[in-house]
Amino acid sequence: MTDRPALHAYLxxxxxxxALLALQRRLAYDVGGDRDGGAVxxxxxxxxxxxxxxxxxAHIRPEPEELTARGWPVRWVARGGGVLLHLPGQVACYPVxxxxxxxxxxxxxxxxxxxxxxxxxxEYELRGVPDPLAPGVRVNGxxxxxxxxxxxxxxxxxxxxxxVDPDLEPFRAVHCDGDPLPMTSLQRESTARVRxxxxxxxxxxxxxxxxxxxxxxLFHTHPGxxxxxxxxxxxxATR
Amino acid sequence: MRRTPIxxxxxxxxxxxxxxxxxxxxxxxxxxxxxxxxxxxGATVDVxxxxxxxxxxxxxxxxxxxxxxxxxxxxxxxxxx
Numbered sequence: 026m027t028d029r030p031a032l033h034a035y036l037x038x039x040x041x042x043x044a045l046l047a048l049q050r051r052l053a054y055d056v057g058g059d060r061d062g063g064a065v066x067x068x069x070x071x072x073x074x075x076x077x078x079x080x081x082x083a084h085i086r087p088e089p090e091e092l093t094a095r096g097w098p099v100r101w102v103a104r105g106g107g108v109l110l111h112l113p114g115q116v117a118c119y120p121v122x123x124x125x126x127x128x129x130x131x132x133x134x135x136x137x138x139x140x141x142x143x144x145x146x147x148e149y150e151l152r153g154v155p156d157p158l159a160p161g162v163r164v165n166g167x168x169x170x171x172x173x174x175x176x177x178x179x180x181x182x183x184x185x186x187x188x189v190d191p192d193l194e195p196f197r198a199v200h201c202d203g204d205p206l207p208m209t210s211l212q213r214e215s216t217a218r219v220r221x222x223x224x225x226x227x228x229x230x231x232x233x234x235x236x237x238x239x240x241x242x243l244f245h246t247h248p249g250x251x252x253x254x255x256x257x258x259x260x261x262a263t264r
Numbered sequence: 265m266r267r268t269p270i271x272x273x274x275x276x277x278x279x280x281x282x283x284x285x286x287x288x289x290x291x292x293x294x295x296x297x298x299x300x301x302x303x304x305x306g307a308t309v310d311v312x313x314x315x316x317x318x319x320x321x322x323x324x325x326x327x328x329x330x331x332x333x334x335x336x337x338x339x340x341x342x343x344x345x
Contacts, residue, residue, distance in 0.1 A: 077308075078283055078303050078308055079303070079305070079306075103301070103308055104307070104308055105303060105304065105305065105306040105307035105308050106306055106307075129276075130274055130275055130276025130277075131275050131276060131277075131304060131307045131309050132275055132276030132277045132304055132307075133276045134307075135305075135306045135307055159305060159306060160305060160306030160307075172306055173306055173307070174306065174307040174308075175307060175308045175309075175310075176307060176308070176309040176310065177298065177310045178296070178298070178310065178312070
Protein backbone atom coordinates (compact mmCIF):
# COMPACT_ATOMS: atom_id res chain seq x y z
CA MET A 26 0.00 0.00 0.00
CA THR A 27 1.32 3.38 -0.93
CA ASP A 28 -0.25 6.81 -0.84
CA ARG A 29 1.60 7.66 -4.06
CA PRO A 30 0.06 5.38 -6.68
CA ALA A 31 2.33 4.60 -9.61
CA LEU A 32 1.46 4.32 -13.26
CA HIS A 33 3.50 1.89 -15.32
CA ALA A 34 3.62 3.37 -18.80
CA TYR A 35 4.68 1.24 -21.77
CA LEU A 36 5.70 3.44 -24.68
CA UNK A 37 5.88 0.83 -27.38
CA UNK A 38 6.27 0.97 -31.12
CA UNK A 39 4.23 -1.09 -33.55
CA UNK A 40 2.55 -3.96 -31.73
CA UNK A 41 0.73 -6.84 -33.41
CA UNK A 42 -2.84 -7.11 -32.18
CA UNK A 43 -2.38 -10.63 -30.79
CA ALA A 44 0.62 -9.43 -28.79
CA LEU A 45 -1.39 -6.49 -27.49
CA LEU A 46 -4.20 -8.75 -26.29
CA ALA A 47 -1.73 -10.94 -24.41
CA LEU A 48 -0.01 -7.90 -22.91
CA GLN A 49 -3.31 -6.41 -21.79
CA ARG A 50 -4.28 -9.66 -20.08
CA ARG A 51 -0.95 -9.71 -18.29
CA LEU A 52 -1.20 -6.08 -17.18
CA ALA A 53 -4.82 -6.55 -16.07
CA TYR A 54 -3.70 -9.49 -13.95
CA ASP A 55 -1.00 -7.34 -12.35
CA VAL A 56 -3.31 -4.39 -11.77
CA GLY A 57 -6.07 -6.66 -10.48
CA GLY A 58 -3.69 -7.89 -7.78
CA ASP A 59 -2.41 -4.43 -6.87
CA ARG A 60 -5.31 -2.06 -7.21
CA ASP A 61 -3.22 0.92 -6.09
CA GLY A 62 -1.32 0.81 -9.35
CA GLY A 63 -2.20 1.15 -12.99
CA ALA A 64 -0.68 0.78 -16.42
CA VAL A 65 -1.01 2.31 -19.82
CA UNK A 66 0.13 0.99 -23.19
CA UNK A 67 0.82 3.54 -25.91
CA UNK A 68 1.52 2.01 -29.30
CA UNK A 69 0.31 1.67 -32.86
CA UNK A 70 -0.75 -1.38 -34.85
CA UNK A 71 -0.06 -2.81 -38.27
CA UNK A 72 -2.82 -1.99 -40.74
CA UNK A 73 -5.97 -3.93 -40.03
CA UNK A 74 -9.54 -3.77 -38.84
CA UNK A 75 -10.97 -4.57 -35.44
CA UNK A 76 -14.69 -4.94 -34.85
CA UNK A 77 -16.13 -4.28 -31.40
CA UNK A 78 -19.43 -5.52 -30.04
CA UNK A 79 -21.31 -2.60 -31.61
CA UNK A 80 -19.73 -3.12 -35.01
CA UNK A 81 -21.07 -4.77 -38.10
CA UNK A 82 -19.60 -6.31 -41.23
CA ALA A 83 -21.79 -3.83 -43.09
CA HIS A 84 -19.49 -1.03 -41.93
CA ILE A 85 -16.61 -2.57 -43.88
CA ARG A 86 -17.13 -1.79 -47.54
CA PRO A 87 -14.39 -3.85 -49.24
CA GLU A 88 -15.12 -7.47 -50.08
CA PRO A 89 -12.93 -10.15 -48.45
CA GLU A 90 -10.71 -10.41 -51.55
CA GLU A 91 -9.99 -6.68 -51.46
CA LEU A 92 -9.31 -6.79 -47.73
CA THR A 93 -6.77 -9.51 -48.40
CA ALA A 94 -5.23 -7.49 -51.20
CA ARG A 95 -4.95 -4.44 -48.96
CA GLY A 96 -3.44 -6.57 -46.18
CA TRP A 97 -6.20 -5.69 -43.73
CA PRO A 98 -7.00 -8.63 -41.47
CA VAL A 99 -10.35 -8.37 -39.67
CA ARG A 100 -10.59 -9.28 -36.00
CA TRP A 101 -13.67 -9.37 -33.81
CA VAL A 102 -12.73 -8.18 -30.33
CA ALA A 103 -14.50 -8.12 -26.96
CA ARG A 104 -14.70 -4.37 -26.49
CA GLY A 105 -17.37 -1.77 -26.90
CA GLY A 106 -17.52 0.47 -29.92
CA GLY A 107 -17.75 -0.50 -33.53
CA VAL A 108 -15.39 -1.00 -36.42
CA LEU A 109 -11.93 0.60 -36.23
CA LEU A 110 -9.43 0.80 -39.05
CA HIS A 111 -5.91 0.75 -37.64
CA LEU A 112 -3.29 2.50 -39.71
CA PRO A 113 0.25 3.81 -39.24
CA GLY A 114 0.07 7.40 -38.02
CA GLN A 115 -2.49 6.64 -35.34
CA VAL A 116 -1.62 6.41 -31.68
CA ALA A 117 -3.44 3.88 -29.54
CA CYS A 118 -3.62 4.54 -25.82
CA TYR A 119 -4.84 1.66 -23.68
CA PRO A 120 -5.08 2.41 -19.94
CA VAL A 121 -5.29 -0.59 -17.62
CA UNK A 122 -6.88 0.88 -14.52
CA UNK A 123 -8.92 -0.34 -11.53
CA UNK A 124 -12.19 1.54 -11.79
CA UNK A 125 -13.22 0.76 -8.20
CA UNK A 126 -10.17 2.55 -6.79
CA UNK A 127 -10.77 5.46 -9.12
CA UNK A 128 -14.41 5.50 -8.00
CA UNK A 129 -15.58 5.66 -11.62
CA UNK A 130 -18.43 3.88 -13.33
CA UNK A 131 -17.64 2.50 -16.80
CA UNK A 132 -19.67 5.30 -18.40
CA UNK A 133 -17.82 7.96 -16.36
CA UNK A 134 -14.52 6.40 -17.40
CA UNK A 135 -15.43 6.78 -21.07
CA UNK A 136 -16.23 10.44 -20.45
CA UNK A 137 -12.83 10.89 -18.80
CA UNK A 138 -11.12 9.41 -21.86
CA UNK A 139 -12.98 11.81 -24.12
CA UNK A 140 -12.04 14.77 -21.92
CA UNK A 141 -8.45 13.61 -21.97
CA UNK A 142 -8.43 13.80 -25.76
CA UNK A 143 -10.21 17.16 -25.76
CA UNK A 144 -7.57 18.59 -23.40
CA UNK A 145 -4.83 17.23 -25.63
CA UNK A 146 -6.42 18.80 -28.72
CA UNK A 147 -6.62 22.12 -26.89
CA GLU A 148 -2.84 22.09 -26.61
CA TYR A 149 -2.84 22.21 -30.41
CA GLU A 150 -5.43 24.99 -30.32
CA LEU A 151 -8.15 22.69 -31.58
CA ARG A 152 -11.64 22.51 -30.17
CA GLY A 153 -12.66 18.92 -29.75
CA VAL A 154 -16.20 17.97 -28.84
CA PRO A 155 -17.51 14.65 -27.53
CA ASP A 156 -19.30 12.66 -30.19
CA PRO A 157 -22.96 12.44 -29.13
CA LEU A 158 -23.56 9.33 -31.23
CA ALA A 159 -20.74 7.05 -30.06
CA PRO A 160 -17.91 7.65 -27.60
CA GLY A 161 -15.20 9.55 -29.41
CA VAL A 162 -14.12 13.08 -30.20
CA ARG A 163 -14.82 15.26 -33.22
CA VAL A 164 -13.02 18.29 -34.56
CA ASN A 165 -14.89 20.45 -37.05
CA GLY A 166 -17.54 17.77 -37.33
CA UNK A 167 -15.20 14.90 -38.16
CA UNK A 168 -14.05 12.15 -35.84
CA UNK A 169 -10.43 12.43 -34.78
CA UNK A 170 -10.46 9.91 -31.93
CA UNK A 171 -12.36 6.76 -31.07
CA UNK A 172 -13.06 5.67 -27.50
CA UNK A 173 -13.85 2.01 -26.98
CA UNK A 174 -13.13 -0.01 -23.87
CA UNK A 175 -13.74 -3.19 -21.95
CA UNK A 176 -14.00 -3.67 -18.20
CA UNK A 177 -13.06 -7.07 -16.85
CA UNK A 178 -12.93 -7.76 -13.15
CA UNK A 179 -13.23 -4.03 -12.60
CA UNK A 180 -10.05 -3.38 -14.62
CA UNK A 181 -10.12 -1.52 -17.93
CA UNK A 182 -8.78 -2.67 -21.29
CA UNK A 183 -8.53 -1.07 -24.72
CA UNK A 184 -9.20 2.69 -24.57
CA UNK A 185 -8.71 5.24 -27.29
CA UNK A 186 -7.23 5.56 -30.76
CA UNK A 187 -6.20 9.01 -31.93
CA UNK A 188 -5.63 9.91 -35.58
CA VAL A 189 -2.40 11.86 -35.33
CA ASP A 190 -1.22 11.79 -38.92
CA PRO A 191 -2.51 8.73 -40.79
CA ASP A 192 -3.33 8.62 -44.49
CA LEU A 193 -7.03 9.54 -44.38
CA GLU A 194 -8.00 8.17 -47.78
CA PRO A 195 -8.31 4.50 -46.66
CA PHE A 196 -10.97 5.49 -44.11
CA ARG A 197 -13.40 5.93 -47.00
CA ALA A 198 -13.53 2.15 -47.16
CA VAL A 199 -14.52 1.69 -43.53
CA HIS A 200 -17.24 3.38 -41.51
CA CYS A 201 -15.39 3.64 -38.23
CA ASP A 202 -17.88 3.32 -35.35
CA GLY A 203 -20.57 3.30 -38.01
CA ASP A 204 -19.83 6.89 -39.00
CA PRO A 205 -20.08 7.39 -42.79
CA LEU A 206 -18.40 10.84 -42.65
CA PRO A 207 -14.71 11.10 -43.52
CA MET A 208 -12.22 10.99 -40.66
CA THR A 209 -9.81 13.74 -39.81
CA SER A 210 -6.47 13.87 -38.03
CA LEU A 211 -4.62 16.06 -35.60
CA GLN A 212 -2.16 17.02 -38.32
CA ARG A 213 -4.91 17.86 -40.82
CA GLU A 214 -6.66 20.18 -38.40
CA SER A 215 -3.64 21.75 -36.75
CA THR A 216 -1.66 24.62 -38.21
CA ALA A 217 1.41 23.50 -36.29
CA ARG A 218 3.61 20.57 -37.15
CA VAL A 219 2.52 17.61 -35.05
CA ARG A 220 5.17 15.19 -33.83
CA UNK A 221 3.84 11.70 -33.12
CA UNK A 222 6.46 11.16 -30.41
CA UNK A 223 5.29 14.28 -28.58
CA UNK A 224 1.66 13.14 -28.74
CA UNK A 225 2.61 9.74 -27.33
CA UNK A 226 4.45 11.35 -24.44
CA UNK A 227 1.61 13.77 -23.73
CA UNK A 228 -0.91 10.92 -23.66
CA UNK A 229 1.08 9.19 -20.92
CA UNK A 230 1.26 12.40 -18.91
CA UNK A 231 -2.43 13.06 -19.46
CA UNK A 232 -3.44 9.59 -18.26
CA UNK A 233 -1.27 10.00 -15.14
CA UNK A 234 -2.69 13.43 -14.34
CA UNK A 235 -6.33 12.66 -15.06
CA UNK A 236 -6.43 9.46 -13.04
CA UNK A 237 -4.37 10.71 -10.10
CA UNK A 238 -1.05 8.95 -10.44
CA UNK A 239 1.77 10.74 -8.63
CA UNK A 240 4.54 8.71 -10.21
CA UNK A 241 5.11 7.37 -13.72
CA UNK A 242 7.50 4.53 -14.45
CA LEU A 243 8.35 4.58 -18.14
CA PHE A 244 9.22 1.43 -20.08
CA HIS A 245 9.94 0.93 -23.76
CA THR A 246 9.37 -2.80 -23.80
CA HIS A 247 7.68 -5.56 -21.82
CA PRO A 248 9.02 -9.08 -21.28
CA GLY A 249 5.71 -10.44 -22.55
CA UNK A 250 6.42 -8.97 -25.98
CA UNK A 251 9.72 -10.79 -26.45
CA UNK A 252 9.66 -13.19 -29.41
CA UNK A 253 9.43 -16.78 -28.34
CA UNK A 254 10.96 -19.79 -30.05
CA UNK A 255 8.49 -21.98 -31.90
CA UNK A 256 9.74 -25.03 -30.04
CA UNK A 257 11.54 -25.46 -26.77
CA UNK A 258 15.31 -25.87 -27.14
CA UNK A 259 15.37 -29.21 -25.36
CA UNK A 260 12.53 -30.50 -27.53
CA UNK A 261 14.25 -29.55 -30.78
CA ALA A 262 17.51 -31.12 -29.56
CA THR A 263 15.87 -34.54 -29.28
CA ARG A 264 14.61 -34.55 -32.87
CA MET B 265 -31.49 -24.63 -1.87
CA ARG B 266 -30.39 -21.01 -1.32
CA ARG B 267 -30.35 -18.84 -4.44
CA THR B 268 -28.32 -15.64 -4.84
CA PRO B 269 -29.46 -13.16 -7.47
CA ILE B 270 -26.99 -11.86 -10.04
CA UNK B 271 -27.76 -8.18 -10.28
CA UNK B 272 -26.53 -5.61 -12.75
CA UNK B 273 -24.20 -3.12 -11.06
CA UNK B 274 -24.48 0.62 -11.63
CA UNK B 275 -22.65 1.23 -14.90
CA UNK B 276 -23.39 4.96 -15.00
CA UNK B 277 -25.88 4.77 -17.85
CA UNK B 278 -29.64 4.61 -17.93
CA UNK B 279 -29.71 1.54 -20.12
CA UNK B 280 -27.46 -1.31 -21.05
CA UNK B 281 -28.00 -4.48 -23.03
CA UNK B 282 -26.93 -8.02 -22.31
CA UNK B 283 -24.16 -8.87 -24.71
CA UNK B 284 -23.75 -12.57 -23.96
CA UNK B 285 -23.68 -15.19 -21.26
CA UNK B 286 -20.33 -16.76 -20.50
CA UNK B 287 -21.96 -19.48 -18.42
CA UNK B 288 -24.84 -21.81 -19.19
CA UNK B 289 -27.50 -22.95 -16.76
CA UNK B 290 -25.98 -25.81 -14.79
CA UNK B 291 -22.40 -24.53 -14.98
CA UNK B 292 -20.55 -24.48 -11.66
CA UNK B 293 -18.96 -21.12 -10.90
CA UNK B 294 -17.12 -19.45 -8.06
CA UNK B 295 -17.69 -15.96 -6.70
CA UNK B 296 -15.95 -13.50 -8.99
CA UNK B 297 -16.06 -15.65 -12.12
CA UNK B 298 -17.43 -13.71 -15.03
CA UNK B 299 -20.80 -15.11 -16.00
CA UNK B 300 -22.11 -12.49 -18.40
CA UNK B 301 -21.06 -9.52 -20.49
CA UNK B 302 -23.06 -6.33 -20.66
CA UNK B 303 -22.73 -3.67 -23.33
CA UNK B 304 -23.04 0.07 -22.82
CA UNK B 305 -22.26 2.55 -25.61
CA GLY B 306 -18.50 2.31 -26.03
CA ALA B 307 -17.70 -0.41 -23.51
CA THR B 308 -18.26 -4.00 -22.56
CA VAL B 309 -18.48 -4.80 -18.86
CA ASP B 310 -18.17 -8.25 -17.33
CA VAL B 311 -20.66 -9.26 -14.65
CA UNK B 312 -19.17 -11.49 -11.95
CA UNK B 313 -20.85 -14.33 -10.09
CA UNK B 314 -21.89 -13.05 -6.64
CA UNK B 315 -21.43 -16.42 -4.92
CA UNK B 316 -20.12 -19.95 -5.35
CA UNK B 317 -22.59 -22.38 -6.82
CA UNK B 318 -24.38 -23.42 -9.98
CA UNK B 319 -25.94 -21.02 -12.46
CA UNK B 320 -29.57 -21.82 -11.83
CA UNK B 321 -31.32 -19.42 -14.18
CA UNK B 322 -30.81 -16.80 -16.85
CA UNK B 323 -33.52 -14.16 -16.54
CA UNK B 324 -32.47 -12.22 -19.65
CA UNK B 325 -31.24 -13.03 -23.13
CA UNK B 326 -28.71 -11.42 -25.45
CA UNK B 327 -29.75 -7.92 -26.59
CA UNK B 328 -32.32 -7.55 -23.80
CA UNK B 329 -32.30 -4.02 -22.32
CA UNK B 330 -31.18 -3.82 -18.70
CA UNK B 331 -31.23 -1.28 -15.89
CA UNK B 332 -28.98 -0.99 -12.85
CA UNK B 333 -29.99 -3.33 -10.05
CA UNK B 334 -31.94 -5.64 -12.34
CA UNK B 335 -31.71 -9.33 -11.57
CA UNK B 336 -30.30 -11.07 -14.63
CA UNK B 337 -29.91 -14.58 -13.24
CA UNK B 338 -29.44 -16.67 -10.12
CA UNK B 339 -26.70 -18.73 -8.52
CA UNK B 340 -27.82 -21.70 -6.48
CA UNK B 341 -25.58 -22.93 -3.71
CA UNK B 342 -24.60 -26.57 -4.08
CA UNK B 343 -25.52 -29.11 -1.43
CA UNK B 344 -23.17 -28.89 1.53
CA UNK B 345 -22.29 -25.23 0.97
